[in-house]
Amino acid sequence: MSEAIAYYPGCSGLGTSKEYDASTRAVCAKVGLSLVDVPDWSCCGSTPAHTTDHTLSAALSARNLQLVADMGMKLAVTPCPSCLTNLRTANHRMEKAAFAEKANRLLDEPYSGGVNAQSVLQALVETVGLDALKAAVRTPLAGLKVACYYGCIMNRPPELMAFDDCENPMAMDNVLAAMGAEIVPFPLKVECCGASYGIPRGDIVARLAGKLLEAATLAGADMVAVACPLCQMNLDLRQGQVNRALGASYRIPVPYFTQLMGVALNIADADIGFDKLNVDPRPVLSKALTGAQ
Amino acid sequence: MRIGVFVCHCGSNIEGTVDTAVVARTSLDFPEVVYATDTMYACSEPGQDGIIQAIKEKHLTGVVVASCTPRMHEPTFRRAVERAGLNRFMFEMANIREHVSWIGKDREANTNKSVDLVRIAVEKLRRDAPLSPSKFSINKRVMIIGGGVAGIQAALDCADGGLEVVLVERESTIGGKMAKLDKTFPTVDCSSCILGPKMVDVAQHDKITLHAYSEVDSIGGYVGNFQVKVKKRATYVDWTLCTGCGACMEKCPSKKNPDKFNEKIGPTTSINIPFPQAIPKKAVIDPTTCRQFVKGKCGVCAKVCPTGAIRYDMADEIVTEDVGAIVAATGYDLFDIRKIPEYGAGRYPDVITSLAYERLLSASGPTGGHVKRPSDGKEPKNVVFIQCVGSRDKSLDRPYCSGFCCMYTAKQAILTKDHIPDSQSYVFYMDIRSPGKMYDEFTRRAMEEYGARYIRGRVAMVYPKGDKMIVRGADTLAGTQVEVEADLVVLAAGAEAAVGAPQLAEKLRISYDRYGFFMESHPKLKPVETNTAGVYLAGSCQGPKDIPQSVGQGSAAAAKVLALFSKDQLESDPQISRVDIKRCVGCGKCIMTCPFQAIKEVEFRGQKKAEVIETVCQGCGICTSTCPQGAIQLSHFTDNQILAEVNALCQS
Numbered sequence: 031m032s033e034a035i036a037y038y039p040g041c042s043g044l045g046t047s048k049e050y051d052a053s054t055r056a057v058c059a060k061v062g063l064s065l066v067d068v069p070d071w072s073c074c075g076s077t078p079a080h081t082t083d084h085t086l087s088a089a090l091s092a093r094n095l096q097l098v099a100d101m102g103m104k105l106a107v108t109p110c111p112s113c114l115t116n117l118r119t120a121n122h123r124m125e126k127a128a129f130a131e132k133a134n135r136l137l138d139e140p141y142s143g144g145v146n147a148q149s150v151l152q153a154l155v156e157t158v159g160l161d162a163l164k165a166a167v168r169t170p171l172a173g174l175k176v177a178c179y180y181g182c183i184m185n186r187p188p189e190l191m192a193f194d195d196c197e198n199p200m201a202m203d204n205v206l207a208a209m210g211a212e213i214v215p216f217p218l219k220v221e222c223c224g225a226s227y228g229i230p231r232g233d234i235v236a237r238l239a240g241k242l243l244e245a246a247t248l249a250g251a252d253m254v255a256v257a258c259p260l261c262q263m264n265l266d267l268r269q270g271q272v273n274r275a276l277g278a279s280y281r282i283p284v285p286y287f288t289q290l291m292g293v294a295l296n297i298a299d300a301d302i303g304f305d306k307l308n309v310d311p312r313p314v315l316s317k318a319l320t321g322a323q
Numbered sequence: 324m325r326i327g328v329f330v331c332h333c334g335s336n337i338e339g340t341v342d343t344a345v346v347a348r349t350s351l352d353f354p355e356v357v358y359a360t361d362t363m364y365a366c367s368e369p370g371q372d373g374i375i376q377a378i379k380e381k382h383l384t385g386v387v388v389a390s391c392t393p394r395m396h397e398p399t400f401r402r403a404v405e406r407a408g409l410n411r412f413m414f415e416m417a418n419i420r421e422h423v424s425w426i427g428k429d430r431e432a433n434t435n436k437s438v439d440l441v442r443i444a445v446e447k448l449r450r451d452a453p454l455s456p457s458k459f460s461i462n463k464r465v466m467i468i469g470g471g472v473a474g475i476q477a478a479l480d481c482a483d484g485g486l487e488v489v490l491v492e493r494e495s496t497i498g499g500k501m502a503k504l505d506k507t508f509p510t511v512d513c514s515s516c517i518l519g520p521k522m523v524d525v526a527q528h529d530k531i532t533l534h535a536y537s538e539v540d541s542i543g544g545y546v547g548n549f550q551v552k553v554k555k556r557a558t559y560v561d562w563t564l565c566t567g568c569g570a571c572m573e574k575c576p577s578k579k580n581p582d583k584f585n586e587k588i589g590p591t592t593s594i595n596i597p598f599p600q601a602i603p604k605k606a607v608i609d610p611t612t613c614r615q616f617v618k619g620k621c622g623v624c625a626k627v628c629p630t631g632a633i634r635y636d637m638a639d640e641i642v643t644e645d646v647g648a649i650v651a652a653t654g655y656d657l658f659d660i661r662k663i664p665e666y667g668a669g670r671y672p673d674v675i676t677s678l679a680y681e682r683l684l685s686a687s688g689p690t691g692g693h694v695k696r697p698s699d700g701k702e703p704k705n706v707v708f709i710q711c712v713g714s715r716d717k718s719l720d721r722p723y724c725s726g727f728c729c730m731y732t733a734k735q736a737i738l739t740k741d742h743i744p745d746s747q748s749y750v751f752y753m754d755i756r757s758p759g760k761m762y763d764e765f766t767r768r769a770m771e772e773y774g775a776r777y778i779r780g781r782v783a784m785v786y787p788k789g790d791k792m793i794v795r796g797a798d799t800l801a802g803t804q805v806e807v808e809a810d811l812v813v814l815a816a817g818a819e820a821a822v823g824a825p826q827l828a829e830k831l832r833i834s835y836d837r838y839g840f841f842m843e844s845h846p847k848l849k850p851v852e853t854n855t856a857g858v859y860l861a862g863s864c865q866g867p868k869d870i871p872q873s874v875g876q877g878s879a880a881a882a883k884v885l886a887l888f889s890k891d892q893l894e895s896d897p898q899i900s901r902v903d904i905k906r907c908v909g910c911g912k913c914i915m916t917c918p919f920q921a922i923k924e925v926e927f928r929g930q931k932k933a934e935v936i937e938t939v940c941q942g943c944g945i946c947t948s949t950c951p952q953g954a955i956q957l958s959h960f961t962d963n964q965i966l967a968e969v970n971a972l973c974q975s
Binding site: 217218 | 664665667670786787788789
């Protein structure tokens with residue numbers, strides 16, 4: 031089965047979350063989801079755009095959606111929940127003719143509508159399906175205890191994101207369970223990590239990220255799997271800051287769920303990119319996998 | 324015909340936006356109207372006397388009153404014209420309040436519309452004919468559906484009043500929700516101690532027939548003469564032999580089934596008597612878990628039963644009960660707390676409903692009255708109560724207040740302190756609603772004497788941390804977020820219409836609201852009546868109610884039944900369909916469409932004809948629009964009358 035879908039990597043996919051982008055591409059190729067890059071895509075505007083001007087923000091995303099339409103496609107996937115929120119919000123706002131007219135005035139080519147945006151996670155679950163994912167497993171993640179952390183905007187607001195349970199999402203749990211991992215019950219799946227407050231108010235992120243790391247530890251997790259570049263940064267890169275602020279000594283790997291899938295699907299180490307992470311998952315991983323054998 | 328028109332001011336209700344004097348004056352131009360006047364309150368004593376006097380002085384032969392909806396005062400005015408010597412059906416009402424003055428502010432337009440409505444009423448009245456009711460005998464037995472406290476009260480009051488009572492209960496024992504409660508507010512007296520004697524009275528009363536483990540299958544007939552088919556579900560135990568000794572429960576090898584009576588927080592056996600005070604105290608086998616049914620072999624209960632009462636081959640049985648009145652007292656069910664995923668019910672064993680907590684507090688509950696939380700059996704120290712779970716929440720389509728949760732939560736906070744003196748209760752609330760005798764004092768006692776900490780705000784999330792549950796919410800009085808480490812979280816689940824309530828309402832031919840609660844005939848003045856004659860309501864089936872209110876309604880419904888049965892015969896409504904035998908071609912279409920089975924086929928000089936059964940016909944008129952010949956006509960609403968109304972409106 032090979033399905034062509036437009037792929038929107040998002041800016042962090044070229045920078046802070048290169049390993050997310052690379053592992054996503056490799057995993058999708060392995061399970062028969064062929065991703066076609068949106069040509070000449072531009073930044074979605076991220077948080078600064080939508081906190082400054084809704085019209086400008088929508089125009090930025092509408093440009094990318096129209097590029098997808100120009101490809102003759104109706105569906106775009108993106109690994110980044112923040113990009114996804116902007117794409118879906120733009121679609122929603124542009125349904126109103128008056129708003130669409132204002133936003134389209136800013137664009138060379140007006141957005142014709144009709145392009146849907148999905149997360150990579152949703153495409154894996156709904157287009158490929160859990161059975162096919164399971165069938166593709168070569169190295170089951172047996173013995174690896176994983177807490178799945180979705181972050182606060184992957185499924186919310188529920189009317190907009192329209193995927194999975196907004197309070198207790200299960201998609202990532204099911205995907206990694208299909209990879210053979212042992213999923214630990216993690217109660218803070220959709221809690222906020224502090225997001226971009228990492229820059230102006232590190233103390234807030236230290237407290238919120240600390241709570242997540244504590245909950246994962248109490249749940250008995252070896253790792254926290256994530257689906258959002260910003261969550262990943264706050265939990266992994268800032269783990270030292272958290273430890274200093276709280277007097278704690280967490281050392282929990284925080285890989286992207288696509289990286290863990292990469293291991294299970296026997297994808298090349300270079301595409302998995304564990305070396306890009308702050309807390310290296312490899313020691314815990316090999317210990318768990320050998321322990322299970 | 325000499326017609327009089329009376330246009331009511333209804334104080335300022337009508338006069339405020341309708342010029343009633345103009346309406347009266349204009350109606351004098353209508354055919355056969357010989358007298359017209361406006362009047363302050365037509366329904367008042369002087370108002371009615373004015374009508375009676377005018378009938379006598381002006382020799383009126385028909386009356387139109389233009390006032391409010393006929394639902395309230397049509398009977399009033401019919402009695403008035405009858406007192407003046409006219410037939411009560413020589414009267415028509417024009418609704419110029421609900422249909423005019425209350426819905427529009429334009430006085431001129433309202434006045435014109437009122438004139439039109441009076442014109443219509445006059446044209447109908449001109450074609451009215453005197454009608455006389457016939458009398459029919461009634462069966463002075465009453466059926467009570469539902470054996471909770473409301474139904475028990477209604478049954479006992481009716482039986483003490485000398486009526487024969489048939490009580491139908493869906494579960495294997497009567498007692499309802501009240502039997503599951505530990506204590507009751509605001510007196511903290513033991514629920515089963517005050518309910519138990521009433522349950523025993525039901526069992527011992529020679530006027531009461533109890534069908535437990537039974538459901539209403541279908542209802543036919545009409546006020547005074549209902550035929551109710553009751554399905555007695557198979558219990559697989561011959562209750563005439565079962566002595567309730569409980570030997571079967573002791574030996575039953577299938578012991579790990581969720582106990583419905585204990586709100587599924589404890590296990591029970593497949594053959595079961597729900598609780599020691601059950602009435603009737605008889606065993607029932609659950610075939611979905613019983614090994615004899617599931618695996619085809621076991622038979623332990625049959626071996627140990629000292630009276631040989633076990634019957635694995637028992638089948639459901641239908642019995643027919645003829646009664647003259649029915650009281651619906653089917654109670655409520657709890658909101659499914661799993662519908663609020665952020666509270667974690669269903670995922671976390673230590674998040675339970677308030678009713679499950681009652682079972683933990685009860686000495687006859689699964690823990691013998693020692694509060695032990697479900698996950699690890701530890702005694703909780705910090706107990707968090709969350710109110711309004713499935714009440715007052717538009718997002719869940721439950722905008723109504725369940726009414727009793729504030730009170731039972733205060734009671735549970737008090738009982739928690741009694742059971743565990745070193746415990747601390749927290750109550751997250753929206754508003755404390757405690758109107759009722761000694762109610763507000765009671766909630767204050769929970770706070771002041773028992774130290775329950777009341778936090779005004781909603782809970783956002785409940786999640787486990789170690790062996791604690793973290794309850795995160797807002798304190799809207801302090802304007803802060805709060806997090807409480809709880810050992811047990813009790814959700815005050817809101818009340819919902821009982822499972823199957825809408826289906827029962829349809830069998831009873833009564834209305835229900837969008838939430839499934841049964842509709843009373845008038846929200847203030849007819850709270851236990853329905854719009855179907857002979858069918859009454861008691862308790863929470865009409866809307867959430869606490870015990871005193873339910874008991875009050877049980878007695879009220881019984882009083883209504885006793886009043887109805889104080890006569891030996893009832894008058895039938897003459898506004899029914901009649902067949903013009905010359906026109907009827909015997910096609911039988913009316914027989915097929917009648918929802919009340921009120922039309923039968925008869926032979927007349929060798930030809931098939933339709934015939935209306937006078938006492939069964941409800942006057943709905945469906946047959947009249949079905950009849951291809953126009954041979955069946957609804958008295959007082961004939962085709963000619965309706966066409967005359969249409970003509971009056973269109974030609975005006």
